[in-house]
Amino acid sequence: MNLNAAPSAGLALKPEHYAEALAAPADGLWFEVHAENYMVRGGPRLAWLEAISERHPLSLHGVGLSLAADVDLEHLARLAELTRRFEPWLVSEHLAWSAWRGAYYPDLLPFPRTSAALARIVDNVERVQDALGRAIAIENPSHYLALEGQEWDEIDFLAELARRTGCGLLLDVNNVFVSARNLGASAEATIDAFPGELVNEIHLAGHSVDGALLIDSHDAPIAPEVWALYERLIARIGARPTLIERDGNLPAFSVLAAEWARAQAVLRAPALKQAA
Secondary structure, three states: OOOOOOOOEEEEOOHHHHHHHHHOOOOOOEEEEEHHHHOOOOOHHHHHHHHHHOOOOEEEEOOOOOOOOOOOHHHHHHHHHHHHHHOOOEEEEEOOEEEEOOEEEEEEEOOOOOHHHHHHHHHHHHHHHHHHOOOOEEEOOOOOOOOOOOOOOHHHHHHHHHHHHOOEEEEEHHHHHHHHHHHOOOHHHHHHHOOHHHEEEEEEEOOEEEOOEEEOOOOOOOOHHHHHHHHHHHHHHOOOOEEEEOOOOOOOHHHHHHHHHHHHHHHHHHHHHHHO
């Protein structure tokens, strides 16, 4: 399946759903996994992924490369090995950091968008792409507070990163909504300004509320406001491969399949409109 030629929706693959994922009809469905969960030499987890990869395309989504700080070369080597083994249609990573001078933190941490940070991330993305032998996609982050010292607008920063490295972008629509609410910005303006020609993949997810903050928790259904932003985006840029991302409070596979079907309908809408 060529997801660039015929974009379709995918699901985040979780161990609880391996059997149903394997049995799911193959037409149009792909799965994404967190790469770090499969950086092992053997065992049942890799065997399950091998079986699913024989029926469905795979995407690898990293959470530990720490592109805004230090890239662990051993970690990168293991990612490269996994990529060669499964030949996913896309490899993606977050615009964040989680490691510094040998210390590792269990989160995707923010940084000021300075020119120095951009130069560091460009070097890191190029190092990763050289090791993998392919371009990757970088995800826009969620924001919970305004950082001082910003020199770049976020969209300009991402576009410049793509220009210098040849990487693509992964547009997480829930991250846009969460960030806009938390910082008092317009989610619609961000969606309208995002460079559609650079978008390789889209993520849709749910969020939770913690007092005055929205949290990108991936443990709830996709909110109506996020669906509306997604429809607005697709109407402007056309169909792109779209992931239904769920990491906590996992529902039945059928519930996620219903969200998948809704995304599929949105992806088909531009073509149906043209045909009419």
